[in-house]
Every structure is written in structure tokens, then in C-alpha cells.
Amino acid sequence: MKPLITIATVTYNAETTLERTLQSVAAQDYPRIEHLIIDGCSTDHTLSLVQRYVEENRARHSIRLVCEPDEGLYDAMNKALSAATGDYIVFLNAGDSLHSPDTISALVQASQWIKGGHRNPAILYGDTHLVDESGRFLRRRRLTPPEQLTPDSFRDGMLVCHQSFYVRTDLARQEPYDLRYRFSGDFDWCIRLIRLASRRRIKIVNTHLVLTDYLSEGMTTRNHRASLGERFRIMTHYYGWPSTVLRHLWFVVRAVVKR
Numbered sequence: 001m002k003p004l005i006t007i008a009t010v011t012y013n014a015e016t017t018l019e020r021t022l023q024s025v026a027a028q029d030y031p032r033i034e035h036l037i038i039d040g041c042s043t044d045h046t047l048s049l050v051q052r053y054v055e056e057n058r059a060r061h062s063i064r065l066v067c068e069p070d071e072g073l074y075d076a077m078n079k080a081l082s083a084a085t086g087d088y089i090v091f092l093n094a095g096d097s098l099h100s101p102d103t104i105s106a107l108v109q110a111s112q113w114i115k116g117g118h119r120n121p122a123i124l125y126g127d128t129h130l131v132d133e134s135g136r137f138l139r140r141r142r143l144t145p146p147e148q149l150t151p152d153s154f155r156d157g158m159l160v161c162h163q164s165f166y167v168r169t170d171l172a173r174q175e176p177y178d179l180r181y182r183f184s185g186d187f188d189w190c191i192r193l194i195r196l197a198s199r200r201r202i203k204i205v206n207t208h209l210v211l212t213d214y215l216s217e218g219m220t221t222r223n224h225r226a227s228l229g230e231r232f233r234i235m236t237h238y239y240g241w242p243s244t245v246l247r248h249l250w251f252v253v254r255a256v257v258k259r
Contacts, residue, residue, distance in 0.1 A: 006086030014094035024097035030104035074177035095215030110207035122197035126211035128161035184230035
């Protein structure tokens with residue numbers, strides 16, 4: 001049987017950006033999708049958009065709404081991890097969208113699940129495009145996915161976008177988001193899942209696909225300096241101070257040269 005894919009969308013007062021996300025999920029031609037929407041009790045028209053989406057698309061795929069207060073983005077994502085029933089989970093938040101109507105079908109095909117080439121890979125990953133608020137293509141993401149994702153890959157930054165990082169749900173639940181982080185908990189989470197897969201010798205699959213259109217003005221972008229500070233702390237935790245400091249000096253040099 002084809003795997004059930006959980007797409008988790010965390011929202012709070014997202015009426016201006018949510019529509020494109022919902023439409024991209026509704027347009028998928030893949031038959032086994034669970035769309036899990038975790039809302040922090042929005043006070044705008046977010047819930048009205050969700051209710052209309054449910055009414056129009058309930059026959060296409062399973063849609064579940066959880067509406068309750070939370071302690072921030074990563075607490076809401078942990079709620080999604082607990083509630084998900086899919087074989088794999090990916091986080092696609094308001095403003096972001098699946099790259100094309102056949103994205104999930106192509107992802108499953110690339111994983112060779114149906115062909116039996118890989119037995120239940122731990123992680124499926126791909127590339128990301130940046131788009132503006134109207135969904136127009138801006139550019140490819142500067143950091144591109146490595147051919148093979150390893151525990152050391154993120155020494156050079158977050159080479160795989162969180163929204164293009166599909167994780168086996170049973171493994172994802174073993175590594176919930178760390179609520180000490182406000183802006184870069186996804187960076188820490190991805191590293192921990194890669195390390196877990198490596199320790200257990202479970203396959204990580206590069207789909208070689210563009211999976212996501214990412215809204216360039218997301219929360220991390222709006223809080224760029226705070227996010228970088230958290231990422232520095234995370235990198236020193238996993239890769240040590242000397243390596244992290246040297247890498248950041250190289251980042252500075254590279255940025256100056258590119259100017």
C-alpha cells in the first residue's frame with residue numbers, strides 16, 4: 001500500500017498567507033494525504049478559511065483541525081507530531097506551498113517505496129524555491145541539498161529547508177522540537193533526526209526534486225539576527241566551538257567576496 005503522508009500546517013492569524021498553502025495541498029494528485037492543521041486560536045479569519053477548505057476538499061483527503069492555545073511555533077509542531085497518523089510527516093506552514101500538483105506523487109516515486117528499492121527510509125528530502133507574497137518565483141535557495149545528507153552536512157548551514165524534509169513519523173516523535181529555541185528549533189530538529197537515522201543505519205533518500213515553494217518572508221527571515229544567534233548555539237553544541245567559529249569566519253569572507 002502507498003504510504004500515508006501527513007502534511008502539518010501550523011497557523012495563527014494567517015489569513016493573508018494561508019490560502020495558497022491550502023490550495024497547493026488540495027491540488028495534489030496523490031490519493032493518501034492527511035492534512036493536519038494546528039491553529040493557536042486565531043482571532044482573524046484564518047478559521048473561516050480552514051472551514052471552507054474542509055468543506056470543499058473533505059472528499060479529496062483527510063483533513064483534521066486542532067484549535068487550542070499553544071506556547072509558540074515549536075510547541076504547536078510538537079502537537080502535530082503527537083496527532084499525526086501518517087507514515088511520514090512534513091511541515092508546510094502558512095505562505096509555503098507544495099511545488100506542483102504532483103509533488104507528493106513524485107516524492108513517493110523517487111523514494112522507490114513502491115518499487116521496493118528502499119525499505120521505509122528515515123528521511124526524504126529535496127530542493128526549495130523562494131517565492132514572494134504572490135507566489136511568484138524569486139530564486140533558488142542559496143543553500144542547496146547535498147547529494148548525500150549526513151550528520152555533518154549542517155556544518156555549512158541548513159542545507160535542506162525544513163519544508164522539504166519529510167521524516168518517518170515514528171522516528172520524528174522520538175525527537176520532539178526543543179522549546180528552548182524560538183526561531184531555529186527546526187535546524188536543531190533536523191540535525192537530531194539525521195543523527196538518529198545515521199545511528200540506526202536507516203536510509204536517507206535524496207529525491208532530486210524541487211519539493212517546496214518557500215515564502216521568503218517567513219518567521220525566521222523576519223527575525224534573522226535572533227535566528228542566527230540560535231543557529232550558532234546549535235552548531236557549537238553539535239560540532240564544537242573551534243569548528244563553528246572557523247565556519248562562521250568563512251561565511252563572512254564568502255559574503256564579502258560575493259559583493
